[in-house]
Amino acid sequence: MTTVDAPDRLPDHRKLGMTDDEYQGVINILGREPLAAELAMYSVMWSEHCSYKSSRTHLGRFKSDQPWVVVGPGENAGVVDLGDGWLAALRIESHNHPSFVEPYQGAATGVGGILRDIFTMGARPIALWNALRFGPLDEPRNRYLFEGVVSGIAGYGNAVGVPTLGGEVEFADRFSKNPLVNVMALGILKRDQLVLSAASGVGNVAILLGAATGRDGIGGASILASAAFEEGDEEKRPNVQVGDPFEEKKLIEACLELFDRNLVVAIQDLGAAGISCATSEVAGSGGLGMDVDLDRVHLRESDMNPGEILMSESQERMLAVVTPENEAEVLAVAERWEIDASTIGTITTGPELVVYSGGEIVGDVPAASLADDAPRYDRPAERPDYLDEAWASEPHVLQSLDAAEVLRVLLDDPAIGDRTWISRQYDHMLFLNTVIEPGHDASLLRIKGTKKALAISTDGDSLRTYLDPRRGSARIVFESALNVAVTGATPYALVDNLNFGNPEVPGVMWQFIESVEGIAWACEALDVPVVGGNVSFYNQTDGVDIYPSPVVGMLGFCEPMPEQPPRLDRAEEGMTIWLVGQDAQGDFAASAYDRIINGALGGRPCDVDAETARRVVEAATTLAYETPVLHDISIGGLAVALAEVAIKSGVGFEIEGVSGPDLFDETPLRFIAVTYGDELPTNAPHREIGVVGGDALDFGDAGAIDVAEAANIWRNALPRRME
Amino acid sequence: MTIAVVVFPGTNCEHDIVHALELAGADTEMVWHRDTDLRGADGIVLPGGFAHGDYLRTGAIARFSPIMDDVVTLATEGTPTIGICNGFQILCEAGLLPGGLVANRDLKFICEPVHIRVESTDSVLTRAAEVGQVLRIPLNSYEGNYVADNIQRIEAEGDVILRYSGSGGEVDDGTNPNGSTNSIAGITNAARNVAGFMPHPERASEAILGSTDGMVLIESFLASAELARA
């Protein structure tokens, strides 16, 4: 074969984030030194971001073996069966480092990327969610990041025409230099539209669809996502990727038409590692090879070298594999939707991926080796020391607290206050599916033309997970399950996004493994399959690791949908208030009370048993069909949950027989039910705690506060900080 | 009777408006912007979305789409024509309605139900409503702030058909969500057959979505199309 670059002109593998051992691994595969373009391909494909080299060993712990799972982890998105030929596709992804470099574009391109993972499967994306972490809002820089990320999600999601139905956000010091931006998307499709990424059929052609390839993210946005940050790194960073939702919208419509008309054999989105990744994955996972001609790639800048073209992370591109007979028709569809398309490759028996440029071979590697032969590390893990001290301390709660005083402070917290400042920037109504909008425990979407509905909740709890990664992680699964259950849905499938610090730190690795264990165990307890996810390591800046931050997205499913699903604003004078689920167990570790009132973080979150979890979740799902208001008790405890119902319904209540501390206790797996009558049809533990009526949140002996005052504090928590 | 729903690249509310029109009993046909013929539709809808990404200026590029010649011809001949949100912006750019739309006062996208007060029933959009009636309909836009250099004339001639208001119909700065001049949410042309407005009636077309207040506008439009056909 011809070589274009002499070995002495090879870029240093270490500059591309590759260790000497990994480099040797490449040499072993090829039996020679890699060419420049080859090294470029291996360096991105073997980055932490693309290869999951530190996490893969542990992800096998997740189970996806329920009968309704159609596609589990490994494809672009997980797919589950909703009956009658309907399927749902879901996926979550992080865009943390790019959003720190440029919040608007980082978040916007994150949205674009997750959508491509969904429509690559043949599904029409119908909704988006996000999970965000920032430093405290009293810092101008954190406000700038928060504002930019929210408007980036809005700017892209709204324009591309996919509604954003919610999300969650936390603020804590450890995220100041490393905010988290996770985005999740849901799509629906009919079974015969499902498309996978493995190519078949020697002689089929690969067509690159969508945006022109430019120097976006060269030097590797994936490498950026695979290394810790240091102050002053700015100059080394790759180009900011600029999102183009208009291009993506056209790409969605064009691809869906291609699937509808059965014109493609396989398809793969171009995300991290661009053409290298897409070509090697479609060929490699089909056990085949591909000849790729870089001269045929439509470029934005004409003077790009082969390595740059292969590594470019330009957005809004897809690679479709089609039979030669269909090639002309596919190009015609692209033309009709006004997107560019070029045939760049041909499927071969392989197993090599052979890359040509200027008529010469610039790369010739076993296609599957880029993905399959990536290194795997079982990194050392060790329980970190901070836990001894944390567990030894005990959050202190005043027995005779004034609930009104505490509530005034809690309702003003940006993580508890009203999120309308965020959700009103997102189109959350498009497609006329939104039955329960953002601002409730979960959002609920109907599927028009059926009696089916889907509920989604995203949840994370970084501080509790910090105090006990296993219990904290299990609890976010239970919380998300209860969140979808109170809309009438049954927890059906989960995706997870594991945001952690530097995996080379044994304490971080321990947090990670514990967290995986907690999520996996909780999902098994509820028979919920894990159908996909994402791992984001190296969330470390200047040597400080973020709080361990697993985030889950729970899909709930119901059929039929309740005729009048419970809402927070349906409480009326004269209704009875019930507390359903576990009794308060004095659970104040990482509670809002301890964090905000005491300014402390310590103790050990209490454990949950699987039987209780199942029972309480089932009780909520059942009650949802006949109860006007159901609301999960989480951050801020019973008091905050009740306050939200009162504020949204515009009516007060009187509570009796709940002690001050119990009002703020955060014991999981509890919810409130508000309904007429003096019986609650459930066999889960429950007791009556009060009635709806009056103008005050009246906690009896623990104090009272006017609904209007509480509403005012709660509604202004974000606006007063942001405006 | 057939209602043509024009689809530009970047339009995204076409299926939603079709859903609402069909709930009200209409037959609809989606027409791609590269087509040149509306086939004598009885009414025309330019739906919401982001035609051409809203790049350059919202509505600016869409107005030159091939289909727009026939939209202008039919609208000028009297065919009931409405533009919702992005469709309103396109009608302004095309010169079928006066004025234009610029960024919201607080430079934020706004998606929320707002109250609008019916100012005039002399339009294809409001004929079945009552003057002073207050509707609760979602707004969903970044560029919903109406401006015009001939605002006095527009007001004097009664071209304003919808204004942002409070739930009791009060119109003031506090009930103006986006800074729109004189709280204008919708206007009509001199012939009263073309109307443009920012809120999305299709999003208030079923009780399960939270409101059915949009249906009076949709029904007005369909009644106008029926009349124009007769």
Add this chain to the structure above:
Amino acid sequence: MCEDGGILTYSFIVSIARKTGLSDPEGATTHKALTDLGFTGVSMVAFGRTISIDVEAMSQDEARSQVEAMCAKLLANPVMETYHIEPAS
């Protein structure tokens, strides 16, 4: 400006401004933000857009009249905006 058989490339910058009297939310918001940041001496902020255009033509005049036509037809909206064309340096 590069030669290509009689045809040259001419570069222009089109500046587009909102008509005075019409609201300029970007300008107003930025003015407020600057004042909040302590730039209290700012008495006016107005936003505009620029579009840089390269056009191939037989002469500077021909090129300019093409850009003129682009502005009149598409680039500026006479209802809300004014524009100004300048050769780029």
Add this chain to the structure above:
Amino acid sequence: MCEDGGILTYSFIVSIARKTGLSDPEGATTHKALTDLGFTGVSMVAFGRTISIDVEAMSQDEARSQVEAMCAKLLANPVMETYHIEPAS
């Protein structure tokens, strides 16, 4: 520029452009629209922004350095943009 007890008003125009190499979807879409409208000689379209600012200061130099500070702090995004300050005529 109007007098006010030693303090004068100075006007500037800040031109902000996207860094080269970054994609410019607005420019690309407008380029295509111009071509579709028959302006086939257009070879490049790039979008930028201008901000006109009036600032009160004791001298032109002081005014300019204030505008410089505004750019660095708020007006331009250094990750994606470059800027250029000019006195307005």
